[in-house]
Amino acid sequence: MAMSAEQAVEVLRAAGEPTRLRILALLAREELAVLELCRVLDQSQPRVSRHLKLLAEAGLVERFPDGAWVFYRLLTGREAGALVAQALALIDPADPVLLRDAERLDAVRAEREAEAGEYFARNAARWDEIRSLYVSEADVEAAILAAAGPGPFRRMIDLGTGAGRMLTLLGPHAERALGLDLSQQMLNIARSRVARAGLDRCELRHGDIFGTGLPGQSADLVVVHQVLHYLGDPAAALREAARLVAEGGRLLIVDFAPHALEFLREQHQHRRLGFSEAEMNRWLAEAGLAEIAAVELPPIRDGGLTVKIWSAVRPSARQRSAA
Incomplete structure (x- = not known):
């Protein structure tokens, strides 16, 4: 079902802020924990959490607790998600801010994978x-x-x-x-x-x-x-x-x-x-x-x-x- 003009404005208003757009671009790559987003964005947890709350209220992201951690991921398959995907597709892939975020996310991933690799190597025999x-x-x-x-x-x-x-x-x-x-x-x-x-x-x-x-x-x-x-x-x-x-x-x-x-x-x-x-x-x-x-x-x-x-x-x- 198509969105009304008012709903579209609400979605665009939620996404139309630099940090929130960066968050959406990161979550388009994978689901992330709040603390991982803080590391990539180099912002405090309260500030990042406020942005995530606004995005969740607009129906753009999904929040799901997992033990003591909280993860977020994009909500796909809805009109709001399609609108955000179109907005992200219009951004220059060479945008320096988003490139820097992507590099930091790659560093977080590499650290995560290195720790996992060491764990598997250490415990493979048992x-x-x-x-x-x-x-x-x-x-x-x-x-x-x-x-x-x-x-x-x-x-x-x-x-x-x-x-x-x-x-x-x-x-x-x-x-x-x-x-x-x-x-x-x-x-x-x-x-x-x-x-x-x-x-x-x-x-x-x-x-x-x-x-x-x-x-x-x-x-x-x-x-x-x-x-x-x-x-x-x-x-x-x-x-x-x-x-x-x-x-x-x-x-x-x-x-x-x-x-x-x-x-x-x-x-x-x-x-x-x-x-x-x-x-x-x-x-x-x-x-x-x-x-x-x-x-x-x-x-x-x-x-x-x-x-x-x-x-x-x-x-x-x-x-x-x-x-």
Whole structure:
């Protein structure tokens, strides 16, 4: 539905201030925490928070608490968001202020990625041990097998494969399997594990979940296992994963329900403290997937983590036309 002239003026008024326009340009790149925006903008938290409040009231950004942190992201798919996108597209890419902001954001990202890389390198050899502190892996794996179905799968892709457990769990049901990860230490462990399992149809590559470079709709099973909570833009990673799902194929997302264990952020590089069902369902639907379902596995002890397994299917052209 189109906006009224009065609504358009309100949107433009909210965006029409230098700091708020800079914030919108940054959030167009990825969702960010308040303190990260303060670092990039070099402004105080109260000042940045006031600007964010005005943008949220105008329906341009979405605020969502995540444990002790608060994140913001652009609201897309609405007339106000489309108007802001058009305004940002008109700005000279060489604008010095926005270029400086982009460079500072890149520095924040690089710092975040360096810390994560050091963490993964330090803990790669005992990755399964760390995971087992929080959830019953046997129960999770049984639920993953049930959600994936019996196969056989023509091609399986495991994004952020880590130590390769999903390859050894699901690979026997796949004609071909591919695992991607950015950590060479993790890939080395995965190669050893896959070789010990005798899975000669499994390939391991160094690759980025945000830009895999793989052909679209090329796998009938795509798995993202305990990866999204580490990422700066989980929605973008999910879109790339969904892009790889063939018609009739399935995407499995395994991650945590919302929780308040801040030490996972402080000590284990978790960026997001879980995902709500509404948030995940929206992302999956926006990525063109259907038949969305979720299985919840409670923690093995009080104060632990609830694991959720989301599954969704890419409908065939016939199903889409029938709908």
